[in-house]
Amino acid sequence: MVEFSISAHTLIYILDLFGTMAFAVTGAFKAIENKYDVVGILLLATITGVAGGTIRDVLMGQFPNSISDPAYVIIAIITGVLIFFLYSHMQKHWNLFLKFDAIGLGVFTIIGATFAYDLVGLNFLAIMLAGILTAVGGGILRDVFVNQIPIVFIKEFYISASFIGIVVFCLILYFEGELYLAIILGIVITTGLRLIAMKFNWNLPKSKGRLN
Numbered sequence: 001m002v003e004f005s006i007s008a009h010t011l012i013y014i015l016d017l018f019g020t021m022a023f024a025v026t027g028a029f030k031a032i033e034n035k036y037d038v039v040g041i042l043l044l045a046t047i048t049g050v051a052g053g054t055i056r057d058v059l060m061g062q063f064p065n066s067i068s069d070p071a072y073v074i075i076a077i078i079t080g081v082l083i084f085f086l087y088s089h090m091q092k093h094w095n096l097f098l099k100f101d102a103i104g105l106g107v108f109t110i111i112g113a114t115f116a117y118d119l120v121g122l123n124f125l126a127i128m129l130a131g132i133l134t135a136v137g138g139g140i141l142r143d144v145f146v147n148q149i150p151i152v153f154i155k156e157f158y159i160s161a162s163f164i165g166i167v168v169f170c171l172i173l174y175f176e177g178e179l180y181l182a183i184i185l186g187i188v189i190t191t192g193l194r195l196i197a198m199k200f201n202w203n204l205p206k207s208k209g210r211l212n
Helices: 006-033 038-059 071-090 094-120 124-145 159-174 179-200
Strands: none
Touching: 006 038, 006 071, 006 094, 006 124, 006 179, 038 071, 038 094, 038 124, 094 124, 094 159, 094 179, 124 159, 159 179
16 A cells, blocks of 8 residues: 655645535536525535545445545535525636536546555556546536536547546656656646647547438
């Protein structure tokens, strides 16, 4: 098992809470747009913020952090309350939703990757699965609950950005780079690629559907 210093643990913990906040913002946005009441807004914000990490923890045989540490749910609820009161000033800024989604994607991708690295070492498959699941789990549930096709299945360069960030994370560690560097660059690259893809409308090839 990889031993982290206290400062490294603190960095990862802060980033994890920040990612929870970022995704909770997107959950609250979607709930308000679909005319949920305040309870529904807080519930969707919380689910979006913590679901990916919770599913990851369960699948990897760990007790979920979102249950053992109330800070995750508290952050999500506070975020939901703030968006509830501030939405009237923010509703014209749809790009804000997309930017928070991109930030959440980058942070949760690498938090998940780091979680797997801590458990099993430099196992690319485990790191990839944990990173992508952490990044997209909450967003998929968010979109399903509002009866929309999950953004991960239709938006350009979404999982691809997550995958590239994980590859960079693993390459840095493979060549014995610092964990700090792997975390920061992984987040920056994943988030940056997602934001650039939105700006320039990058698209991957899509199916043309069934021919008549």
